Amino acid sequence: MWKQIDGYSLEKWKDIKLHEWILQDQIRNTAFKAALEEVVQNSDVVLDLGFGLGYLSSLALESGASRVYGIEYHQNIIEEAKRRVTNAKVRFLLGKSTELSTNSLEPVDVIVSETLGFMGVGENIVKYVADARKKWLKDYGKIIPAEIELYLSPVFVPKSSSASQVMCEIKPEYLVGEPQMLAKFDLYSDDEVLIDKDLTFRLRGAKINGFAGWFKAKLSENVTLDTSPFKPQTCWHQMLYPIGNMQEESVKTNVASYEKNGLILLRVTPDSLK
Known part of the structure; x- marks a missing residue:
C-alpha cells in the first residue's frame, strides 16, 4: 500500500x-x-x-x-x-x-x-x-494514550516515490541503519508538537534513498501500540520520506515539524540536500 x-x-x-x-x-x-x-x-x-x-x-x-x-x-x-x-x-x-x-x-x-x-x-x-x-x-x-514516541531510520526501498512523504509498508530488510528515537510526547503535560532535531546515522551498505518513520503509543501502563516494521502491520503502516539515491557511510539529517491543513507533518532534510 x-x-x-x-x-x-x-x-x-x-x-x-x-x-x-x-x-x-x-x-x-x-x-x-x-x-x-x-x-x-x-x-x-x-x-x-x-x-x-x-x-x-x-x-x-x-x-x-x-x-x-x-x-x-x-x-x-x-x-x-x-x-x-x-x-x-x-x-x-x-x-x-x-x-x-x-x-x-x-x-x-x-x-x-x-x-x-x-x-x-x-x-x-x-x-x-x-x-x-x-x-x-x-x-x-x-x-x-499516555505517551507517544516517534522513531526514524534510514532505508533503501526497491520502489521509491517522488512525493515528499508516503504512507506504506516498510519491510525490516529495507532498514540500512539503526533506528533512533526522534521525539517523545507526554500527553499529561505537553501542549503541542515542535520538532527541530538533527540525527546522524551510520549506514550499513552505504546506499540510502529515504527515511522511514513510525511510532509507539503507550496506551496504558501495560499496553503499548507499536507500529514499527518489526511488528505486524497496522492501519498506520510506516511513513517513507524519499530523498533520492545516495551513497554514504553515514548521513546527518534534520527533521522539523510543520502544520498544514490542520495536520502535523515532518520535513526530513539530509545535510547534502540543504
Whole structure:
C-alpha cells in the first residue's frame, strides 16, 4: 500500500469508508480495548475525543463507564454514529473540541483519543488532548494514550516515490541503519508538537534513498501500540520520506515539524540536500 500524504487534510475523515477501514485493524482494536479495560473504573465518566463511529465509546461502556461524551467534528459521521451507538449513556457533541466551552460537558475521569494519524501525531492529537485535559480532565484523571514516541531510520526501498512523504509498508530488510528515537510526547503535560532535531546515522551498505518513520503509543501502563516494521502491520503502516539515491557511510539529517491543513507533518532534510 502506497498512500501519498501531500494534499491530505482532516476533511478526509468525512468518508465513512475510511472509518470502517480502520475498524478492520484488529491490532488497533485489541490494544485500545485492553487499555480501556485497564484504565476505566466503574462509574467513571469518559471523554472520547474524535468519536468517529463510536467504537471506543462502546468499549468504554463495556469497561464500566457510567457516561461517555463523544466529540466529533463531522456532521455526517456523528449522525452515522448515532445510528450505531444507541446506548443512552453516550452523549454526542458536534464540533471541534478546541471550540467547545468548559461547561459543554462535566469533568471527566478519562480522556481517550485515537486521533493518532501519521507518525502518531499527524492529526494534532497532542494539541487537542492538551486542550481537553485543561478544560475537562479531573485531578488525577487518566489519558489514553499516555505517551507517544516517534522513531526514524534510514532505508533503501526497491520502489521509491517522488512525493515528499508516503504512507506504506516498510519491510525490516529495507532498514540500512539503526533506528533512533526522534521525539517523545507526554500527553499529561505537553501542549503541542515542535520538532527541530538533527540525527546522524551510520549506514550499513552505504546506499540510502529515504527515511522511514513510525511510532509507539503507550496506551496504558501495560499496553503499548507499536507500529514499527518489526511488528505486524497496522492501519498506520510506516511513513517513507524519499530523498533520492545516495551513497554514504553515514548521513546527518534534520527533521522539523510543520502544520498544514490542520495536520502535523515532518520535513526530513539530509545535510547534502540543504
